[in-house]
Amino acid sequence: MPSDIQIARAARKQPIGNIAAKLGLGDDDILRYGPDKAKIAHHAVAGLAGRQHGRLVLVTAINPTPAGEGKTTTTVGLGDALNRIGKRTTVCIREASLGPNFGMKGGAAGGGHAQIVPMEEMNLHFTGDFHAITAAHNLLAAMIDNHIYWGNTLDIDTRRITWRRVMDMNDRALRDIVVGLGGASNGFSRQTGFDITVASEVMAILCLARDLDDLHARLGRIVIGYARDRRPITARDLKADGAMTVLLRDALQPNLVQTLENNPAMVHGGPFANIAHGCNSVIATDTALRLSDYVVTEAGFGADLGAEKFLDIKCRLAGFTPAAVVLVATIRALKMNGGTAKQDLGTEDVAAVTRGCANLGRHIENLRGFGLPLVVAVNHFAGDTPAEIAALQDYCIRHGTEAIVCRHWAKGAAGAEELAHRVVELVEGGEADFHTLYPDAMPLWQKIETICTRIYRAAHVEALPGVRAQLNLWEEEGYGHLPICIAKTQYSFSTDPDLRGAPEGHVIPVREVRLNAGAGFIVAVCGQIMTMPGLPRHPAAETIGLNDLGQIEGLF
Known part of the structure; x- marks a missing residue:
C-alpha cells in the first residue's frame, strides 16, 4: 500500500476554479493562490447573507492515543461519501500548525484515500x-x-x-x-x-x-x-x-481546496483544543453551510475537549445548530485504553477492547447530554479482527447506538458509504434537540465546575490562590456571561495524561484563568498543560528535508 504522501502526489487535482464552480462561485469570487488553492473573497462571503443553511455534522473522537484515531481522515472520508450518495457536501477542517508538524504529530490533512490536497502546502505555509x-x-x-x-x-x-x-x-x-x-x-x-x-x-x-x-x-x-x-x-x-x-484582512477569507475525490474543502483557522477552542473558523463553516446541503466539520482531540468547546463556545457564539455527531474510534486505540501496550496492539485482545470501550461509552453519554443523535465510526485498520469488531459493535448496541466499520483510508468514499447513509438518516430524522451544557447567566466558577464534573467526571475542582477572586472581578467588570474554555491534557478525562479509560472521582486543579475578551471566552488552565509546547527528544524535524527531486521527505 502506498504511503499518504505518495497517494497525495498521485492525486488528479482539478483547477481550483472548477472546485469553486461546484459551490456556485465564479472566477471573481475567489482569489487564487496558485492552481489548486484559493481564498473565497470577502464580497463573495457577504453576498451569501440571507441564504438558508445546510445541515451541520460534527466529527469527534475518543481520547487520542499513540495508536491513532483518524478523526480528520474520517471527516474527509465522510464528506466524500456524502457527495458520492448525492448530497452536495463541503468539508471544513483546521489548518496545521508548524509546531506539531516539526515536533511529533506530522500532517493534518487526513490519510490514505481520504485526504485533502495540496497536502504539502497545507501542512506548511499554506496561504500565510x-x-x-x-x-x-x-x-x-x-x-x-x-x-x-x-x-x-x-x-x-x-x-x-x-x-x-x-x-x-x-x-x-x-x-x-x-x-x-x-x-x-x-x-x-x-x-x-x-x-x-x-x-x-x-x-x-x-x-x-x-x-x-x-x-x-x-x-x-x-x-x-x-x-x-x-x-x-x-x-x-x-x-x-x-x-x-x-x-x-486577507487571512480572514476562507481557504478553498479539494479532497482527493475533487470535492470542496475549506481549511481555515487552527486553534488547538487542548489550549484553545479547537475549531475551524466560523466564517468558513457559515460560508460552507450557505453553499452546501451538508457540511462535515471536526473538533480537535477527543469529544471531552473538542466537541464540548465546539458546542459550548463556537455553536453558542455563532448560533450554529448541529444535526448529528459522528464519534470516531479505532480498535487499536480502544485496546490501549483497555491496558494494551503499543507494541502488543497487533495481537488480538477482545478483553482489552471491551475494557477500553469505557472511554467510548463516556463520550457517548456526554454527547447525548447535548441532545444530539450520534453514530460511532470505526476507523478500520488491517489488523482488526472480526471478534474485536464484534465486541465493539455489541457494546454500542447495548448503549443505544451502532458502530459502523469504515474503510475510507483504503477505499475512499466507497469505504464510508454505509456511514454516510446512516448520517443522512440521523439528520433527516430530525432527532436533534441541541442545547448547551450551561446557560450564559451561570457564574463563571460554576461553569468551570459544571464542565469538570459533568464532562470530565471530576469529584472536585480546586482553584489555586487568586483564581476565584479574578473570576469575581471579571464578573463585576461585565464578563460573567462569557463561556469557559478548559485548557488541559487531551489524553485523559483527568489532568493526568497517563490515566486512560474512563476515570472518575479525580480532582481537577485550575492553575490560572485568562480573559479573552475579544474572542469572547475565558480560559481555565488546568493541571500541567503548557500553552507553549516543547519538542520531543527526537523531533520530526530531524528527518525532514528535500530529496534529489526537490520533494519534501519526512513530513508525513
Missing part, C-alpha cells in the same frame, strides 16, 4: 494565515512596550501586563523570558513569555469573527493588562486594532 496572525499578535506586543517606553500615558502597570508574544513553533525555552535588557534605549525590563500561535487570542478571534467589522471590534476589545488603578487596558486604548485588522 498563521504568519498573519503571528504578526498581528506581536504587533500589539510591540506597541505595548513602545507605549511604556514613550511615557506610558495610559499608566500601564508593567507587573500586570497579560499579553505575551507568540510564534508558530514548539520552543520550551521561550515560555518565560525577560525583555528590555541591554540599557535604557531598549525600554523597560519586564518578565513575559511566548505562547504558540495557535493559543493566541488573535487566532481565536479570527476563528470566531463573522466579517471584517466584527474582526476589528473584537481585536479592539482585547485586554492586554491593567493600569495601576486596576483599570483594564485594551488594544483599542493603544490604537493597535486598526493595524492588526489590516494585517488580518
Whole structure:
C-alpha cells in the first residue's frame, strides 16, 4: 500500500476554479493562490447573507492515543461519501500548525484515500494565515512596550501586563523570558513569555469573527493588562486594532481546496483544543453551510475537549445548530485504553477492547447530554479482527447506538458509504434537540465546575490562590456571561495524561484563568498543560528535508 504522501502526489487535482464552480462561485469570487488553492473573497462571503443553511455534522473522537484515531481522515472520508450518495457536501477542517508538524504529530490533512490536497502546502505555509496572525499578535506586543517606553500615558502597570508574544513553533525555552535588557534605549525590563500561535487570542478571534467589522471590534476589545488603578487596558486604548485588522484582512477569507475525490474543502483557522477552542473558523463553516446541503466539520482531540468547546463556545457564539455527531474510534486505540501496550496492539485482545470501550461509552453519554443523535465510526485498520469488531459493535448496541466499520483510508468514499447513509438518516430524522451544557447567566466558577464534573467526571475542582477572586472581578467588570474554555491534557478525562479509560472521582486543579475578551471566552488552565509546547527528544524535524527531486521527505 502506498504511503499518504505518495497517494497525495498521485492525486488528479482539478483547477481550483472548477472546485469553486461546484459551490456556485465564479472566477471573481475567489482569489487564487496558485492552481489548486484559493481564498473565497470577502464580497463573495457577504453576498451569501440571507441564504438558508445546510445541515451541520460534527466529527469527534475518543481520547487520542499513540495508536491513532483518524478523526480528520474520517471527516474527509465522510464528506466524500456524502457527495458520492448525492448530497452536495463541503468539508471544513483546521489548518496545521508548524509546531506539531516539526515536533511529533506530522500532517493534518487526513490519510490514505481520504485526504485533502495540496497536502504539502497545507501542512506548511499554506496561504500565510498563521504568519498573519503571528504578526498581528506581536504587533500589539510591540506597541505595548513602545507605549511604556514613550511615557506610558495610559499608566500601564508593567507587573500586570497579560499579553505575551507568540510564534508558530514548539520552543520550551521561550515560555518565560525577560525583555528590555541591554540599557535604557531598549525600554523597560519586564518578565513575559511566548505562547504558540495557535493559543493566541488573535487566532481565536479570527476563528470566531463573522466579517471584517466584527474582526476589528473584537481585536479592539482585547485586554492586554491593567493600569495601576486596576483599570483594564485594551488594544483599542493603544490604537493597535486598526493595524492588526489590516494585517488580518486577507487571512480572514476562507481557504478553498479539494479532497482527493475533487470535492470542496475549506481549511481555515487552527486553534488547538487542548489550549484553545479547537475549531475551524466560523466564517468558513457559515460560508460552507450557505453553499452546501451538508457540511462535515471536526473538533480537535477527543469529544471531552473538542466537541464540548465546539458546542459550548463556537455553536453558542455563532448560533450554529448541529444535526448529528459522528464519534470516531479505532480498535487499536480502544485496546490501549483497555491496558494494551503499543507494541502488543497487533495481537488480538477482545478483553482489552471491551475494557477500553469505557472511554467510548463516556463520550457517548456526554454527547447525548447535548441532545444530539450520534453514530460511532470505526476507523478500520488491517489488523482488526472480526471478534474485536464484534465486541465493539455489541457494546454500542447495548448503549443505544451502532458502530459502523469504515474503510475510507483504503477505499475512499466507497469505504464510508454505509456511514454516510446512516448520517443522512440521523439528520433527516430530525432527532436533534441541541442545547448547551450551561446557560450564559451561570457564574463563571460554576461553569468551570459544571464542565469538570459533568464532562470530565471530576469529584472536585480546586482553584489555586487568586483564581476565584479574578473570576469575581471579571464578573463585576461585565464578563460573567462569557463561556469557559478548559485548557488541559487531551489524553485523559483527568489532568493526568497517563490515566486512560474512563476515570472518575479525580480532582481537577485550575492553575490560572485568562480573559479573552475579544474572542469572547475565558480560559481555565488546568493541571500541567503548557500553552507553549516543547519538542520531543527526537523531533520530526530531524528527518525532514528535500530529496534529489526537490520533494519534501519526512513530513508525513
